[in-house]
Amino acid sequence: MENLSRPVTLRMIADEVGVNVSTVSRVINASDAEARRWASGEVIERIRSVVAERGYQRNPQAASLRTRRSGLVGVLVPRLQDFVLATIYEGIEEAATEQGISTFVTNSLDIPANQIARTEIMLSRRVDGLIFGDAHAGEPFLDELAERGVRFVLVSRRSGNHISATCDDVMGGRLVAEHLLSSGRRDIGILAGQPYASTGIDRTAGIVQACREAGIEIPPHRIVQGGFDAPGGHEAAVRMLEAGGCPDAIFAANDFAAIGAMGVLRERGIAVPDDVAVVGYNDTPLAAELPIPLTTVRSPMHEIGRQGLDLLVSMLRGDEVESVRLAPELILRASSASAVPKM
Amino acid sequence: MENLSRPVTLRMIADEVGVNVSTVSRVINASDAEARRWASGEVIERIRSVVAERGYQRNPQAASLRTRRSGLVGVLVPRLQDFVLATIYEGIEEAATEQGISTFVTNSLDIPANQIARTEIMLSRRVDGLIFGDAHAGEPFLDELAERGVRFVLVSRRSGNHISATCDDVMGGRLVAEHLLSSGRRDIGILAGQPYASTGIDRTAGIVQACREAGIEIPPHRIVQGGFDAPGGHEAAVRMLEAGGCPDAIFAANDFAAIGAMGVLRERGIAVPDDVAVVGYNDTPLAAELPIPLTTVRSPMHEIGRQGLDLLVSMLRGDEVESVRLAPELILRASSASAVPKM
DNA sequence: GCACTTGCGGCAAACGTTTGTGTAAAGCAT
DNA sequence: ATGCTTTACACAAACGTTTGCCGCAAGTGC
Structure with a gap:
């Protein structure tokens, strides 16, 4: 009953198709049109069918190791029990899933020492960026983080002129x-x-x-x-x-x-x-x-979360982004x- | 102002101390007593000090790739907006952090199709195990998952004789x-x-x-x-x-x-x-x-979450575990x- | 004096991807 | 037929760890 069979790897696909792993990788990661630059129509077809048939799933940690991008973002909130922050997080998570990104969320309880400690844990997990729902006015923490080159956005609360998604x-x-x-x-x-x-x-x-x-x-x-x-x-x-x-x-x-x-x-x-x-x-x-x-x-709590994540991915992509402030009713x-x- | 310096790696530590990366790895990962099996007191000392001084942090995806364990667990809940589930998740997350484990959480909205889809996403992220807060009585989904060899526990709700942490x-x-x-x-x-x-x-x-x-x-x-x-x-x-x-x-x-x-x-x-x-x-x-x-x-919502995570790690360690049912008041x-x- | 353990640490092979570069064959123009 | 660009792949080197195995010296027993 034990499932000992190891996951399908690129190598297995490549061997079955009779082609090099690099070709498989390129075909999988490219769009339909782009793939034609790397392989003939027939090979693309074969790769696709074997991938589907064998149920191949990329190993994200292997990919991260190579690309130096984890597809992970860390989210800090004061407390998830708080309906408002839970809803904002739902927005974040929803948008993240759409983008193929995964999120870690944790409570800071609005305690500065926790914010620092939790952020370090997130960074040690190699997140690509962070979203803070617990920004404190007047604390230097976020400025220092920006100084270190860490990418992040704020949701719900704004602070200084860090990028944020908030209600007006x-x-x-x-x-x-x-x-x-x-x-x-x-x-x-x-x-x-x-x-x-x-x-x-x-x-x-x-x-x-x-x-x-x-x-x-x-x-x-x-x-x-x-x-x-x-x-x-x-x-x-x-x-x-x-x-x-x-x-x-x-x-x-x-x-x-x-x-x-x-x-x-x-x-x-x-x-x-x-x-x-x-x-x-x-x-x-x-x-x-x-x-x-x-x-x-x-x-618009849910929307604030969605926009926050979208801002972060734009930022990570290197775009110039601006804070958004949504209208209340x-x-x-x-x-x-x-x-x-x-x- | 851009932070281009790449993270510190085992290799850098090893070079600075003048020793092989394997030795550094063993010393870092072993307990105080165990480390003595791998290096002399003096070398251990030097490694530890350089690690601290340079602020070394293990690259978790590299480690996962090698060990085939990700240190990740997926959590599915009906809805995080629900105070009860949010509290249970807080317990899970708290216990996970104590164990050096990270969690992904997502909403299933109690819709079976979502449960299946979200679970697959979690598995594709190579989680070591799962925690379900949204078990449905009478659905075959969990049985099938167990059949596939996927490790998981239930919280809040129980189902069949899958391992669970619940209130009585x-x-x-x-x-x-x-x-x-x-x-x-x-x-x-x-x-x-x-x-x-x-x-x-x-x-x-x-x-x-x-x-x-x-x-x-x-x-x-x-x-x-x-x-x-x-x-x-x-x-x-x-x-x-x-x-x-x-x-x-x-x-x-x-x-x-x-x-x-x-x-x-x-x-x-x-x-x-x-x-x-x-x-x-x-x-x-x-x-x-x-x-x-x-x-x-x-x-005891918070405690249910904590126990749920503890059950899962025991299970992943290979221990024989039993469901827990906590007393209400x-x-x-x-x-x-x-x-x-x-x- | 010998063989034999023990302590301490190096070597190298993985783990599964991505990506820069190399290269046959095919197509094209001359 | 020759030189040229494309097309369609293959090769191999990373990314940073972990871990099985090997080696060398010093210590131990006889």
Whole structure:
């Protein structure tokens, strides 16, 4: 029952066809038209048929050894449990498969020491390039990596002027501001996420700018930082309420943080949306399913992943590439409906 | 600024130390004690220091080519967006990293054709073994794979008598039955999940058995199948209510399905837990954060992943291995509190 | 003094590709 | 018939490891 037969090699194909391995290699790797430069029509035919019949599969490590290209890319994310990053990774993996590339993914937990260590592991695996979903603003790590000649792109978060595929988060913040202001909210609190994540920074900047342009200044105590998950949102919301009472709107830089915040509001008997509007970000599937369906900003997470991988392969090919920033879309639901005037 | 310097090779180390590459290879790959069989203390010392100083890293594809082992394992999951599978994968990846193994992960979306295609891609990458998180009951695919001599283990779901690391889902179902029955519930509905997933099958079997032992028979119209996510739970709950009115307890084989079901109950003005108790499965972080905190069965997802990988490496080493089944734990919360007697 | 083990390390052959270069035969023009 | 370019392959050298086998010296037993 044991399968001892070794895999089919180029050599076996070559022997069976009665031709040299180099010819087989060239025929296999060239396009239909190109193949004619290397072998006669009849030989090409024979090679193709034997390859199919014997089920030949190239040995990728042998090929890598020779070509010095592994067809591997490493992906670092803060945490795969996070729906947003999992979705982005799905986009990356989907695009990679289409290109015949394989990906390694690993969690950094947003800890700089991990980022460095995991990156080294990836490099020791001889990846052709890397994709970072966990870029930290202000850390020199990525700059040093670029200096070393390592090829990489960023997804989800941007940093410096490294190439990245992101959502236009400033725009996303502005959309929220317009919506909240136009429905009469004036005292807006922001759950800004982690201070090192450009996503939170940009979303916050967007809403703050748009409010300022409308003549509304958001005071510092209305901007609190915290994790991008439910417990993080819970804890941040508590801090905000304790620092200055309840605002009439809360914008969370992440749906899960919004859910955590709504938990706090419920505990304290504060009504959503009547007392306070709540808006999240990303349009997680859960958002629509919540007891109070959540208004949120839809970001093209899957597409961000796809574009990130495409950027990387272009870069590896030697092309000049530019960052892409995809447009967000506001999704209106019950959690931010206009307050019912109290009679 | 371009980094053209090629990586350090064994040959360079050997030349610098003044010794043959074979000696360097042996010293590097052997344990401290073992190394003494191959070189004198002084030579070992010199090799080690040069290796460290030059930052030598073994070329894994060259090594794989020679050893016929890639140090790679492929992981197939239904969908990485699913928190449960993402967590299991995190366990796999964590254990793999500890063992110096790298993993490829990909989504099958629970579609058999995808499972086959993705598996072939993994095999063409020359993985040493595979881990399936998407085993389908009744499909011949895994049997055929085993017949071909491919090494693999299952996680999360079991199938036939292939080696697997799972939660004891039957036990999980029983725990729920005991709890609901002891708090006076008698008409229990089950959101059983997908019919091909052993998780749903076993959890359902567990609760049905335990109820039967207590003299309560759960009728067929109280068992509905559906997706393991919020929309799936929503849709399944609707079907159940329409088939036979509202039971006094609902057990969902998955927290997200439970959330979807609670959405339906809210829409219809059915009170949780007063009119109906709701119990989920997996103890997702969100469960505790919900408007009505969710009673659920905690399954050791991360540990399932770790054990799955460990099983696979044991198997690859040639050891005789046995499936592991980890114990679940019931987590009581508000969604299944005893109904307040109506005065 | 001898044969014999042991310690230490070199030699060289793989593993399966890719790719630069060499070269017969065939085709063409003169 | 001669010189020329194509066509259609073959040859062989890498790529960086691992590992079976061999060799040489020093040590051991008698």
